[in-house]
Amino acid sequence: MPASEAILNSLAANAAGDQDFLAPAARVKGNGTAGLIEMTDLEHADRLRRMREGTLGSLHSWELVTAVDGPGIRMTIFLAGCGLRCLYCHNPDTFQMRDGEPVEVDDLLRRIKRYRKTLNASGGGITISGGEAMMQPRFVAKLLEGAKELGVHTCVDTSGFLGRNVTEAMLDNIDLVLLDVKAGIPELYKKVTSGDLQPTIDFGDRLAERGIETWIRFVLVPGLTDSEENVEAVAQIVEKWPNVSRVEVLPFHQMGRDKWKTLGLKYELNDTQPPDKELIERTREIFRSHGLTVY
Template identity: 50%
Template structure:
């Protein structure tokens, strides 16, 4: 099975617990204003790679990953744009004994088969806003599919980490945050919400691609704002990072 992949690397961060072998797939139906990976938008800009190649590469780091309490994460782009490829990759990763994580917007959650999810230990689910209008302005797509996917994950008993990018003037509305927090509190398997401060580390990528960075003039959030937003989630009994 072949797929279109932008890159893969070893990293430690928000891609799941421990040190991860992270595969960045190519292609994404969203155009988020604060996207940090514009080079992954188009599937044709990636390169063809087989599951065998990726599994062979991941196996080189297997012992190191296991000792570090990590695993394999499929990110993007949007992995569910290539569901058959991702299904086989996750299945083969489980065959190596690796913890698996799927990093997704959830917009294409209907494409995630039960087989794909059976080999997924953790879903990193981006919910970018609770307000449907704001969500569409941020991403160009509808919010409803992501919420439906979150409910399905909860019903399946699938652990998930919700990720919320905090952008001053865009996603710092407290009513919006309270709405999302109320929803997340109904998800039995939502283990935490990662409040991720907006940054401009991807600005150079836009420049290199000749694409204007939409949020070039948007500041990064002050630490006090980050604290207040995390506290807002905590009021609903939600663990935050």
């Protein structure tokens, strides 16, 4: 039995019913680009043309997970490339699009079709993540359209920073969005990500107008994002969106520290410890006080 099939069977045994959010440490090991045809022999010009068309994407990896990237068993697709530089990023190897492997959208859809019965039976589907998924909007658009034609639930995990790249047609094919609100104070957002907060708010407003189910993700980093002022600011932004069905408070961890070192990148949170249970619960209570369902 292939390793991916064994993982799928294991996940299926644990996917019944709603489950609490599991920290990233509970992920199974990703499959890289296993099982997919890597188009490494394409000429540079042809590769760029096909990426512009959306028939070719830059893929970091894919994996099968449960209770992490949306409901049920998910096939999570990690695309390469990100416009932000979050201080706590645990996948800095997804920063550059050129570091991914070129993969055809049709090949990825064939892989989704292979698993769709189990995905659907568990109430799961696909989740497109990154890096930042919207660095490759045309590829994502074709992937979403193809998945919906297969009858598979679709989810996009995004910071919303490139929400302007999401067309109305793409929104038609999205069932769920995992929206990462990294800070609620503009100056702090800039410090955490190097980007601006407003695009995330604008994208959240669009999702609310369309009534697309949204789960908010907030990474709790001691000494960085954990102040009551910041958590209150995030909650005040989120409470305005009636389509938000849950908020996930994600405890900071050091699983990506070695990657930063290997890549020769400066890692500013080297001495930061994960939040304790008391801090996590206090943070959750702030969100709950705004009428939000929190995990």
